[in-house]
Amino acid sequence: MLDDDGVAETALPLETRADLYRHMRRLRRFDERMTALQRQGRIGFYGAATGQEAPPVAVALAARPSDWLFPALREGGALFVRGLPVATYLAQLLGCARDPMKGRQMPNHVASRSVSVVSWSSAIATQLPQAVGAAMAMRARGGSDAAVAFLGDGATSHPDFHAALNFAGVFRAPALLVCTNNQYALSVPSTRQTASSSFAVKALAYGVNAVRVDGNDALAVFEVARAALERARAGQGATLVECVTYRLGAHSTSDDPSRYQDPAEVEQWQKRDPLERLRRHLVRESRHDPDADQRIDAELDREVDDALGELEHEPAPALETLFEDVYCEPPWHLTEQLARFA
Ligand SMILES: Cc1ncc(C[n+]2csc(CCOP(=O)(O)OP(=O)(O)O)c2C)c(N)n1
Numbered sequence: 001m002l003d004d005d006g007v008a009e010t011a012l013p014l015e016t017r018a019d020l021y022r023h024m025r026r027l028r029r030f031d032e033r034m035t036a037l038q039r040q041g042r043i044g045f046y047g048a049a050t051g052q053e054a055p056p057v058a059v060a061l062a063a064r065p066s067d068w069l070f071p072a073l074r075e076g077g078a079l080f081v082r083g084l085p086v087a088t089y090l091a092q093l094l095g096c097a098r099d100p101m102k103g104r105q106m107p108n109h110v111a112s113r114s115v116s117v118v119s120w121s122s123a124i125a126t127q128l129p130q131a132v133g134a135a136m137a138m139r140a141r142g143g144s145d146a147a148v149a150f151l152g153d154g155a156t157s158h159p160d161f162h163a164a165l166n167f168a169g170v171f172r173a174p175a176l177l178v179c180t181n182n183q184y185a186l187s188v189p190s191t192r193q194t195a196s197s198s199f200a201v202k203a204l205a206y207g208v209n210a211v212r213v214d215g216n217d218a219l220a221v222f223e224v225a226r227a228a229l230e231r232a233r234a235g236q237g238a239t240l241v242e243c244v245t246y247r248l249g250a251h252s253t254s255d256d257p258s259r260y261q262d263p264a265e266v267e268q269w270q271k272r273d274p275l276e277r278l279r280r281h282l283v284r285e286s287r288h289d290p291d292a293d294q295r296i297d298a299e300l301d302r303e304v305d306d307a308l309g310e311l312e313h314e315p316a317p318a319l320e321t322l323f324e325d326v327y328c329e330p331p332w333h334l335t336e337q338l339a340r341f342a
Helices: 014-039 054-062 076-081 086-094 127-140 159-170 200-206 218-233 263-270 274-284 292-311 319-323 332-341
Strands: 068-070 147-152 175-181 209-214 239-244
Touching: 014 054, 014 076, 014 086, 014 218, 014 274, 014 292, 054 076, 054 147, 054 175, 054 218, 068 127, 076 086, 086 292, 127 147, 127 159, 127 175, 159 175, 159 200, 175 218, 200 209, 200 239, 209 218, 218 239, 218 274, 319 332
Parallel strands: 068 147, 147 175, 175 239, 209 239
Antiparallel strands: none
16 A cells, blocks of 8 residues: 555545554664663563564554454554553563563563453464454454454464464454564574465465455555454454564564574665655655654653653562462462462
8 A cells, every 4th residue: 555655545544644653663662772771681581573563553553442462572562552551561571560460471471451462471373272262252242342363474383373263264253363474483484484375375274364465564454454353343254464574673682683684685674664664655745744753752762761760669579479360269288388488
């Protein structure tokens, strides 16, 4: 929908297009700040979404706030779209008392019931059957909400991906699976991940609707996600959307992509930067002034700095929280251990 010069064929309200850009720009800045914090030794780990900001932001904007999201590693942008405060995300990265995950998860594994986001385990693809099962449960309860799960191209090689698609197909689950094909699963290029002509095509074998979209075109990702969700709500079943994009940076702060990415390839994809394309479009439509980026960054920086000022002095979660949240009535051995521990 959006060409390299920023010309777009779209009926999306200009307000929505500007919102997409603002959230993507905030995410890019947030990732820069968090990567720097990790390099300073202030957080342990971070996985940025640089270059692939469009899918989490556009899908979250296209979904209803009540649709449950099942994220993977790089979907912080979706939580922010839903209004999760920067301070809450940061509390999770720091693992301090205010962390909604109570320090039990690796950084970047943020979830919160307040924004209808389910917690992720690092074992990739586990979220997919969970999302499809949740979608089936939502329909069984008579609601019209959908479940939205995110995955990388690497996750398509896991059995859980296939189990999820099979259930989604057979039971026509109101689910949307968003595969962010960023061309790499850590150091494994997508050419070594599959011999199929695409990742989207895999859904067809399971009787699931499939769409392949330019993942660096936020307007197209939004439209495709909206149509897939409408379909799901109308009882027409699940969709697998493959967003073709590129990871412009490291897999995580524990990775050095220069060991496996060709600089010429990186340069090619930098020219297709999803933010640049949308900015060009907004400039054309007179919705972007020269200071807009600086304003967005400054606002985000203030939120990060204020949150850091408070949270870096906050203690870790109370140790007795280790015993919470698993059992309604804790079994005798845990009760004994807690008493001994206290
Ligand atoms: C089941 C499982 N196997 C292997 C790993 C190790 N691992 C962590 S991230 C990753 C690559 C994931 O790639 P992809 O699904 O494409 O997502 P991306 O990181 O590119 O967003 C792997 C193999 C894991 N976490 N879980």
